[in-house]
Amino acid sequence: MITIGLTGSIGMGKSTTTTMFAEEGVPVYDADAEVHKLQGKGGGAVEAIEAAFPGAVKDGAVDRQTLGERVFGHPEALNRLNGIIYPMLGAGRAAFFADAEARGCDMVVLDIPMLFETGGEARMDVVVVVSAPEQVQRERVLARPGYGADRLDAILARQMHDKEKRARAHFVIDTGQGFDHAREQVRQVIVAIRAGDWKRRASPA
Numbered sequence: 001m002i003t004i005g006l007t008g009s010i011g012m013g014k015s016t017t018t019t020m021f022a023e024e025g026v027p028v029y030d031a032d033a034e035v036h037k038l039q040g041k042g043g044g045a046v047e048a049i050e051a052a053f054p055g056a057v058k059d060g061a062v063d064r065q066t067l068g069e070r071v072f073g074h075p076e077a078l079n080r081l082n083g084i085i086y087p088m089l090g091a092g093r094a095a096f097f098a099d100a101e102a103r104g105c106d107m108v109v110l111d112i113p114m115l116f117e118t119g120g121e122a123r124m125d126v127v128v129v130v131s132a133p134e135q136v137q138r139e140r141v142l143a144r145p146g147y148g149a150d151r152l153d154a155i156l157a158r159q160m161h162d163k164e165k166r167a168r169a170h171f172v173i174d175t176g177q178g179f180d181h182a183r184e185q186v187r188q189v190i191v192a193i194r195a196g197d198w199k200r201r202a203s204p205a
Contacts, residue, residue: 004110004128005109012162017182031111049084056070116160129162
């Protein structure tokens with residue numbers, strides 16, 4: 001079973017592209033969605049996060065804004081949070097793989113926003129990067145509620161530059177030309193991977 005790591009910076013259309021892979025019948029593991037579940041009401045990480053960051057839990061769920069203020073810009077705090085979340089994500093990912101194998105799937109997609117930043121590409125067979133022109137990216141993000149230029153720039157400062165991600169990918173999905181065009185690219189990538197074309201491409205650095 002081929003493991004595809006799908007990543008991309010904020011505002012590039014990664015979540016929409018992930019949905020396109022799922023619509024083509026490829027099982028998708030969404031790391032962000034799993035984190036939301038772990039931090040939501042009744043989630044497995046709620047108690048541990050409250051113990052590590054008192055006051056970060058409200059009404060039985062992690063208040064993501066409060067938690068974000070406590071960890072972003074504070075490497076030690078972020079490492080403490082990752083130490084709680086990552087082992088739990090690993091268990092959920094193992095269950096996802098077991099289910100995909102039981103169903104006889106030939107490939108799976110792991111949607112991991114910080115794939116390169118955490119060295120996760122080394123565990124992938126194929127890396128797909130979702131990208132768009134910088135102006136399109138900024139327009140998308142700044143149109144979201146609660147996002148201003150300062151917040152966007154702070155997020156981008158923690159992420160590998162899009163140019164480097166593109167250079168290290170086996171395949172790039174460009175969403176800057178519209179999502180219909182991106183959907184066709186997704187289909188072409190699936191065909192190429194099944195044909196083994198990814199093996200002939202340079203592996204990520």
